[in-house]
Amino acid sequence: MRSLALLVALAALVALPFATTGYVVYLANLLLTFTVICLGMHLVLGEAGQFSLAQAAFYGIGIYTSGLSGAAFGWPFPCSVLAAGLVSAVVGLLIGGLALRMRDIYLALATFAFGEAMQWVLMDWTSVTGGPNGLHIAPARLFGLQLLTDKQAYPAVLVIAILMLGLAILLSRSRLGRAFRAVRESEVAAMAMGVPVKSTKLIAFALSAFFAGVGGGMFALYSTYIHPDSLGFQTTILVLTMVVVGGLGSIAGAVGGAIVFGLISELLRQTPSYQEVIYGLILIVFMMFAPKGLFAFLGESFGRLRRA
Amino acid sequence: MRSKLKTLAVALPALMAALSTAAAADPGITDKTIKIGMFAPLSGPNAAYGFDVANAAKMYYDKINKDGGINGRRIEYILEDDRCDANDLVAAVKKLVEQDQVFLLNGGSCSAATVAAKDFVVRNKIPLIMLNASGDGALYPPTDYIFGAFSISQYAVGGAMINFAEKTFGVKRLAYVNHDDAYGAWNLTGAKVDAAADKVDLAVESVSPTITDVTAPFLRLRASNPDALLIVTYARPAALLIKKAREMGFDKPIILSVTGTANLKQLAENVGGKGALKNLYIQDVLADAPGGPKIKWVYDMYKAAYPELAKEPDHPQTYMPYGVPSAEAIVRALKAAGPEPTREKFLAAMKQEDFDTHVMAGPVKFGPEERAANKSTVFMKYDGSSLQMLPGVYTTRWTYKN
Known part of the structure; x- marks a missing residue:
């Protein structure tokens, strides 16, 4: 049943650019990008239990790295997307080394401060980032071909999203994934079991930054402009909301949260007068009736129906 | 047989011509309608910059429809x-162009977000006529497809404010506060040009639009012993600065740009009463004080178009009239494009526009290399309850150099 659902979803994703307009494909690109960023948030928060609020900063580093490396060196997009992920991961490793000395709310505040500082850097490092004028991103390239439209970029975005999803599943099922969850449940117990807690947390932090950086690289494939305003705390909160609404601690929750919440946000744009109220109501309803997330709620409901 | 061939010889070129015309026809235009895609911030904290501005443009299009349309075509708009967010704005633009198939775009109230759509519209050759965004980042260097600054170019605001301070108060040292964003950077560029021309020293502080305590920047500015304080920020930092100036006993002229005047009644309350506004001057771009005789027709039209909304407090919003000039420019260019308008004919007509909107202080004037509609501004004295128009129209000496 699950395999059939996955096949149908994959077929729908492959058929999308042939059956819809560029606008729908743009939304799909954006949702797939946020799916990857949410997977990163899932690794650090859902799996390893570390409260990081710097996802927008790593996403921003990814966008600027990809955009600038593509323009400066003429790199094909697989290289610039990979560079985006690696640079974010290295910065994540450095910041994680400092921030992970703290826990809980202090860790959240430290990573929040890093996010704010990074936005300031992007805004003020005018000679490199374009500063307040924003950065025009040159079209992505591969073998001399330019990706000029959303439909042209979509296959690349989809393949990267599937690869990142596969990587997240592999990580989750690996020894490292088990170490993440052990650290999340109890650092003392994990240590007693021989899990190197400090390096495990650091790896989770760097992997999360890598996912966000790749998300930034994906954004640079179909977008032509980035402004530091788009990389503020609001974006981190959006990602956090997606992961929590989808279901904290589950990959399906991270993916579903990104897609469902991204779609809700876009649909609410059509009802400007009421959207803030509806948005707030949806969040309250989710927290009241589906505190474990949308997918856990759906799973439990289906289970009850089946038993009945 | 011969007559059949003759008929074919006549019919074939006619058919080919008809087919080529049909193939060349731009989206969003039929014999009866012209479809315009509009976008503006209609929700969230920045709705004050676009909600009623979009309403103003809509009411102008409704009036044109009521008067018979343009060359027999009715205007249809989708809003x-x-x-005010770059991702949302690009999504809106792509929906309007690719799904709704509009002929042209008329939108954008927030500069940084509007600039995000630049490459898409240029690449797809879609006319984008901004609503009230200054949008200088998309206007310089000029393209064939984007026209804006119907309210005013920020380069012009920066220069004109220096010009006004020097001519009115004879200042030699000015304290200047802008935002640390693109909007602020454009403004400062214009200000520096006119400050150099007028030999005025500028002490500059760039602050975040979300700043909550202005004590440090204000103290640094006061230390420069300025002859006046220029504020080119949004409403919240502006109110904090004016309040701080009063608390610190700063009694020299304060000149506030139009971006800080979203709600003047609220400003008077936020600064702690009229005492803080004794020496306040406001830059504006309208031809008259809001509701004044020269622009009363816009407010009357609004009341007739939105009778229920007009009864609500704070409506029409301060920037409402700014929505009319871009709609006027679009209607004029569509008329000039003739009975069979195409996007190229429309854009050619836009480039030649030079007319008085009867709304703004200066004319809408484009040219072969000019895409910013308005560079003229006026000033008013505001005492917390009434606005008094001051004589003169000011502009900048800044010019775009490729």
């Missing part, structure tokens, strides 16, 4: 919420 999208861009939330």
Whole structure:
């Protein structure tokens, strides 16, 4: 049943650019990008239990790295997307080394401060980032071909999203994934079991930054402009909301949260007068009736129906 | 047989011509309608910059329809919420162009977000006529497809404010506060040009639009012993600065740009009463004080178009009239494009526009290399309850150099 659902979803994703307009494909690109960023948030928060609020900063580093490396060196997009992920991961490793000395709310505040500082850097490092004028991103390239439209970029975005999803599943099922969850449940117990807690947390932090950086690289494939305003705390909160609404601690929750919440946000744009109220109501309803997330709620409901 | 061939010889070129015309026809235009895609912030904290501005443009299009349309065609508009956010604005633009198939775009109230759509519209050759965004980042260097600054170019505001301070108060040292964003950077560029021309020293502080305590920047500015304080920020930092100036006993002229005047009644309350506004001057771009005789027709039209909304407090919003000039420019260019308008004919007509909107202080004037509509501004004295128009129209000496 699950395999059939996955096949149908994959077929729908492959058929999308042939059956819809560029606008729908743009939304799909954006949702797939946020799916990857949410997977990163899932690794650090859902799996390893570390409260990081710097996802927008790593996403921003990814966008600027990809955009600038593509323009400066003429790199094909697989290289610039990979560079985006690696640079974010290295910065994540450095910041994680400092921030992970703290826990809980202090860790959240430290990573929040890093996010704010990074936005300031992007805004003020005018000679490199374009500063307040924003950065025009040159079209992505591969073998001399330019990706000029959303439909042209979509296959690349989809393949990267599937690869990142596969990587997240592999990580989750690996020894490292088990170490993440052990650290999340109890650092003392994990240590007693021989899990190197400090390096495990650091790896989770760097992997999360890598996912966000790749998300930034994906954004640079179909977008032509980035402004530091788009990389503020609001974006981190959006990602956090997606992961929590989808279901904290589950990959399906991270993916579903990104897609469902991204779609809700876009649909609410059509009802400007009421959207803030509806948005707030949806969040309250989710927290009241589906505190474990949308997918856990759906799973439990289906289970009850089946038993009945 | 011969007559059949003759008929074919006549019919074939006619058919080919008809087919080529049909193939060349731009989207969004039929014999009866012209479809315009609009976008503005209709929700969230920045709705004050676009909600009623979009309403003003809509009411102008409705009036044109009521008067018979343009060359027999009615204007149809589709309005999208861009939330003042780059991603949302690009989504709105792509929906309007690719799904709704509009002929042209008329939208954008937030500069940084509007600039995000630049490459898409240029690449797809879609006319984008901004609503009230200054949008200088998309206007310089000029393209064939984007026209804006119907309220005013920020380069012009920066220069004109220096010009006004020097001519009115004879200042030699000015304290200047802008935002640390693109909007602020454009403004400062214009200000520096006119400060150099007028030999005025500028002490500059760039602050975040979300700043909550202005004590440090204000103290640094006061230390420069300025002859006046220029504020080119949004409403919240502006109110904090004016309040701080009063608390610190700063009694020299304060000149506030129009971006800080979203709600003047609220400003008077936020600064702690009229005492803080004794020496306040406001830059504006309208031809008259809001509701004044020269622009009363806009407010009357609004009341007739939106009788229920007009009864609500704070409506029409301060920037409402700014929505009319871009709609006027679009209607004029569509008329000039003739009975069979294409996007190229429309854009050619836009480039030649030079007319008085009867709304703004200066004319809408484009040219072969000019895409910013308005560079003229006026000033008013505001005492917390009434506005008094001051004589003169000011502009900048800044010019775009490729």
